[in-house]
Amino acid sequence: MSDTASSPSATVSGPPRTLRFPGFIDERPLGGFQLRTTLLCGLVMLLDGFDTQAINYMAPAITRDWGVSKGTMATVFSAALVGLMLGYLLLAPLADRLGHKRLVMAGVALFSLSTLASVWVQSPDQLIIMRFITGMGLGAATPSTIALTAEYSPKRLRASLVLAIYCGFSLGFVAANYTAGWLIPAYGWRSVFIAGAVLPLALLPILAWRLPESISYLLHRGDHTKAYSLTRSIDRTLPETGQAQLEAESAEPGKRVKVTELLSGRQLLGTVLLWGVFAINLAMFYGLQSWMPTILSERGYSAGTLATAASMTTIGGIVIAFVVGPAMDRLGAYSSLSALYFVGCGFLILMSLVLGSPVWMVLAAIFLIGCTVSGGQKSVIALAAAFYPEEVRATGLGWALGIGRVGGILGPVIVGGLLAGGIGHERLFMILVIPTALCGLIVLYLGRRAKQQLKVV
Template identity: 85%
Template sequence: MSKTTSSPSAAVADPQGPLRLPGFIDGRRPGGFQLRTVLLCGLIMLLDGFDTQAINYMAPAITHDWGVSKGTMATIFSAALVGLMIGYLLLAPLSDKFGHKRLVMAGVAVFSLSTLVSVWAQNPDQLMIMRVITGIGLGAATPSTIALTAEYSPKRLRASLVLAIYCGFSLGFVVANYVADWLIPAHGWRSVFVAGAVLPLALLLVLVRQLPESISYLLRRGENAKAYALCRRIDRTLPETDKAQVEAESAGPGKRVKVTELLSGRQLLGTVLLWVVFAINLALFYGLQSWMPTILADRGYSAGTLATAASMTTIGGIVIAFVVGPAMDRLGAYGSLGTLYFVGCGFLVLMGLVLGSPVWMVLAAIFLVGCAVSGGQKSVIALAAAFYPEEVRSTGVGWALGIGRVGGIVGPLIVGGMLAGGMGHEQLFLILAGPTALCGLIVLYLGHRAKQLKTA
């Protein structure tokens, strides 16, 4: 048997006894099998981000082709968000009954095929229906993708790897931009839908053979032989045997986890507070993403600066993930994320102060705001993956993402209302620092509460 760490969490039995999860995974360095699993999950997230964002780059061509109003296009944009909420809230919990792999593959198949059908949409109503279905598929796949990454990652690397695959979502935004810029002039906007369908369908063929099922799910189903076979793929030195040799902390019968289980007992307060952080963070993210171009245009910056600014927010979120992820793993998830939010308050204040300054200063400030807001969004997902135990992780993450989407919907409305009411840009960024600080306080409190519950 391969060497394990001396950490108490690496509770692996002797060769004559059963392997115990999660100690078996926590006590080993991630090997090729686990890293390949994480890579596949990252590719799913990249295609998720591509499909989510591509419609935004197609909008001018669709508007010109069909002669639709901006209001109609806004409804088409929102359709995918509605589908996402349905997938997050209603379908993600099904993975606890049917397995993460099945739900991931079903979700990828749904959003691939609905995107392909969108190629033949003849009017806004048809496209809107397809976008709802696409969102449902995306919402069904994402929580299970995160849950699989978390389960196959050692605890000391869990936050880093969950953040890494979620960077794939942001990279999908960037890829969608370049693909749309390349395809639309030569082949029209429908060609982007073709690309958005063919790529995940090709990946689906790989997922069927290469994506593993959750080991804990198999144990809850009583399929110990399959669970042990996956453990052997993690550690090839384990002996071949036809006897069940794996145990988990929780291996009750497979069933659908009800949201009431997240809102009962010790989970209640933590779940509600986590939802608040998700909602605030996404409100800030979408509010700033929606109105930053308008704010910069009002201050006289060029169209080229506006386009660069949009990418700087995403780049900031990706760059900071490589700092916050290891910090969450090594220094503590709650303290690291709480610190990011508090530092983000300063970045938002700085953003207000540099408006009207040279372009490089403004772009640098937007990059830093992206570190806090976009990076915070990714990091709180990693926190949720650590907050919930494996048997409710997909449901917990799915509902947190779903509730967070409410913030994503109202955020642009709130920021727009503040600007319409005559609020100055500097004052706006100063006020937005308040909710960011609240997120930091909540996260630190959750960390304090987790320590208390552990010692209780």
């Protein structure tokens, strides 16, 4: 047999072979190209988490340096959250026009440059503006980062890989803690901004070189040649362009996704309920993160215990991701996440029972709550990545994250109001069982609804 006849790129007779997307990815094993894409997306999420959390560790030094009030610093914190929400709602949908890769790079460039500019701010007002712009950049990059990871992941591994990159966000929190603890005493709080800017700026050329564009975006744009070239990066045995072609399994070429499509037809109820889970979960996450130190302090626990408790929530969310992700892929996304929420009800009851007990028991309960609240936050993002098809995924994720931020803003207010109203600590955790169970019921209903729709199709 000749070399020409044995070559996968040799000319073959008959019509070109047609490949279907995304089925093409689902039918093949996970390869190095996809793992590299996942790693790059995970690095973006890590830097996102670093920049989001670093300002919290800088706050005491900024307060001492400028002599500003806690209310002013609260406005600084809120500026980034408002910018983040607007980035999710307004910038993330631009992925339909610009492509996921461009939006990730634009978002990284925006939040890194605004962070670098924060080094030279001279007043709280200037810092508030820079934090708002930083939040916009973070909000632009995150949904497309998740969408790219989901798109290049085989369906059987999608939840695991999305959860893996979102663990990068949590690791960014940890990195911010250690970096700030090292830099601020030696070089001042502005040095943390330098670290938060230089790292993503260094990542930008690597993203330009190695981060692939969305195949779905290219197909809907009509650029089949570039889309097929990316499939050959996944499977080197495929023939060259001209001997095969790639087609999308859904949506018309050139179709632009509108936000209204998330709220029309069969998507309406599912989208609204999914938004509810996002908002409730984030309300609980930020409510507990904000008030847990106060609760533990009032129960007589030491400052060291308070610091450890804060990290236990994050660690719990990371550890459970390695359990829930594979479970969502193998046993079903909806059933696995609903089970996590229902089990989490028991963890909250446990916390109400062990308050006042030895430190190790309280920390263990907080770790378990972190599995539910922090782990649930990551898992519902993986669920949304599976819930929305490729052509609306970035827009759907962006709006779910944006609406969820409303819950994140209200959570500390609601928990604070309950505590101010005289609700005891034990009773507070019992009350939080209700929204946790509600999340479980909603996800369970969405799963049954999804099965019914598949039967109709």
